[in-house]
Structure formats: structure tokens, C-alpha cells
Amino acid sequence: MALEHAILVSLLEKPGSGYELARRFERSIGYFWTATHQQIYRVLKRMEADGRLDVREVPQQGRPDKKEYSVSAHGLAALGEWLHEPIQPESVRHELAVKIRGAAFDDPRALIGEVERHQRMHRDQLDHYLAGERRDFAVSDTRTTASDPLTAGSDTRTTASDPRTSGGEPPDAGRELQHVVLRGGIAYERMMIAWLDDVLATLRRIGPGR
Amino acid sequence: MALEHAILVSLLEKPGSGYELARRFERSIGYFWTATHQQIYRVLKRMEADGRLDVREVPQQGRPDKKEYSVSAHGLAALGEWLHEPIQPESVRHELAVKIRGAAFDDPRALIGEVERHQRMHRDQLDHYLAGERRDFAVSDTRTTASDPLTAGSDTRTTASDPRTSGGEPPDAGRELQHVVLRGGIAYERMMIAWLDDVLATLRRIGPGR
């Protein structure tokens, strides 16, 4: 169960209420782990009962009171343990790939519109990631991040100076790690856009099917 | 519920028993949709009850009898309908990304071994895909398939002549589609290997954490 751990990471980055967490799972951490508010509330309750989280009732004016959750010492220890466990391979769910193979038994051309729609969504997501990268990590705009994923990791990037970092210290580890995860998202979207070009070319090349 | 549809596609490609399907879900179709034998048996039973599948009891000598499932006319129609529905965005589950962000609250260097292990798994998977591509699609071996994912889809590939195709007909749509899905797998593995290089460089660059 990694939802627990995703919540721990998010609350360590910044404490917050269930509602706030649900919003973060629509962006940021949600790019790599999805959860609905129902799941989040259920798990928060269990984690509090297990002593992994501390709660603080925050009265608010003009809006309902909220319960602000933060990670307890026990929760931090649990995260540390989890980090040292090997990850078992994730279950793959690539519905579009299944559909593409299924299209052989229908009209393959009927899929073209759907594939184009997906490509647009991936382009939008890529733009969103790139905007976030410019905003939060101040990289120069054109192709700073791995134009070719095969050469990603070369250290020609311009990292913003971290406001939380003082003096000659190395830049904050948390920011660096958030950035490398974001670069993964960017590489993924670029790969998908290119592959969907390939898919479209293939769908257009082959006939109208059986 | 796309497990049903993955099963329909697999049984259309070739009829088989629950056991055989479970084996296919460990390779081939399983690269894009995972399922255990328990799930498969449960869904096969439901699909048979719904009239989407036909069953044939096949007596065997030396091993238990099996139920060979094949797709009924109704099942084929159901697949066709599904193909015309838009896909809603899949829920993302990228545990390694969560761990990488979590590493900021522990010793980031402790993750290096795990990331290296993942990179080895992705390299193995890539080799496996490439071997399958050479075997089933007879592409020449070095970098035929999208050395740079951004240029994937260029039609410089050498496709094997399909034994099922006769005369001047275009190559079989099913094979073409299986190939483009495989190319997607290859592009994905290459992207991951490159990104994990980036992750490793980042983990090594930043300090031993808090």
C-alpha cells in the first residue's frame, strides 16, 4: 500500500488537511500517484489511529474548521523503513495499447481520432510540466531538459538558487529530487507524443480492416 | 473494466484456456495489461455467462481436460463498442517516483542500489523486447526502432513479409499493430533507462541527506 507513503511524503513536504491533500493529488504528487478524496479520508483516519500522523484542529473564520495533519516521529520512521524495501514491479495498465491491438478486429481507422485526442492531452501535460519547471526551477526555456532522453542526466542544466539554501551549501535535496521526478514526467510525455506519431502513421498506413 | 477487453483481444488473436491466458498475461499482452489467474478465471466465468465467450471442453491425455474459450459474435460486437468509446485517463501509479521524493526525508544515497536494480530490470526488458522484435518482425538489429523516440515513426524500418499475407495485399493489420505497440514498449524502456541515469546522477550529486 503506497497511498500511505505518498501521503507521508506529501505531508512531510507540507502539512495539510484531507481536502488540501485531495487537491495536491490532482496535481503535483498526483502526477505520480492518484487518489480520490474518499480514499484519502479513509487512509488518514487509519494512519492517525496507527499513530503515524498528528492532527491539529484548526478553527477558521468564514470557512469550516479543518484538521491539519502532520507526520509524527513514528510516521517518519515508517517512511524510512518503506524506502529501504525493494519495490515490486508495478502492475501495468495501458488501455490504449490494448485498444490498438484490438483495432485489428475492427476498423483501425476508427481509432485515429482517439489517438489524436490522447496526443493532444500529452502535449498539454508536457506544456504544463515545462511551465512548472520554468516557474519552480528556473531552467532556460528551450530544450534544457533532455531533448533526447538518451542524453538526459548531462549536467548542462541551470538550477535556480534555492531560497532555502544559505551560503556555500549544496542546493536543497528535496528540490533536486522534485526536479528529477519532474524531468521524468517530461521525458515520459515526450516519449508518448513521439510514439503516438508512430501509432498514427501506422493506423493511416494500414487498410480499413476486416 | 478493461480486463474483459484485454481477454477479448487475446482470445481473438488465439483461443485458449484460462491457464493459457494466465501465461499470456505473464508476457505478450501482459506487457500492457496485467492480471493473475484468479482474476482471469473469475472474469472468464462472467463473460461466458454474459454470452461474450463460447466454451469448448477439450479432453486431453496425460494432462487435465481444459476449457477452450473463444470470442462469440456478441463478444466481438462488445469489443467493437468498447473501441469506439473514449478512454478516460488511467490512474497513475509510479511508486519509484514517490520514493525518490520521499528520499529527501531520509538518506537519498540509500536509494541508489534500488534505482540501479530498476535500471537493470528495464535493460533486461528492453533486450527482451528487441529480441522479440528481431524474431517476430525481422528488423535489422542496431537501432532500427527509434534510437531517438522523437524521430520514432519514420518509416525506415524493414518489415518482414507476412506469411499470412498473399500477393500484393498490404501487410496484415494485426501484425502491424502488434509491432507498433511493441515499439511503444521499446521507446518506454529506453526512456526509463535514460531517466534512471539522470536519477542516479542526481542522487550521487546531492548529499547524504538530513
Added chain:
DNA sequence: TACTGCATGTAAGATGTTACATGATTAC
């Protein structure tokens, strides 16, 4: 004799999805 492969299942529990429910405030 023990292990692996073939072949099919049940059962319990965890997790995920969808719908419903409440109630206050602020913006249009």
C-alpha cells in the same frame, strides 16, 4: 521422493470507484 507444469478453482481481506450527503461562504 520431490519438484515443476498443467488446469481449475474458493475465500478473505484490502483497495478502489461511484454515488450520495451536509453545510457554510463567496463570487457572479
Added chain:
DNA sequence: GTAATCATGTAACATCTTACATGCAGTA
């Protein structure tokens, strides 16, 4: 007044995971 945002939840259902269960045949 209507909708959106903030904030928290329950209930029912679907699905997935893990463990357990059976039994025969072939191989080491």
C-alpha cells in the same frame, strides 16, 4: 438565486491481492 469553493464524511459496490486447495503427469 445559482454556482463554485472549502471541508468532511458514509454506503454500496466492484475489483484486486494473497493465501489456500486439489489432483494428475512427467522429470530429476
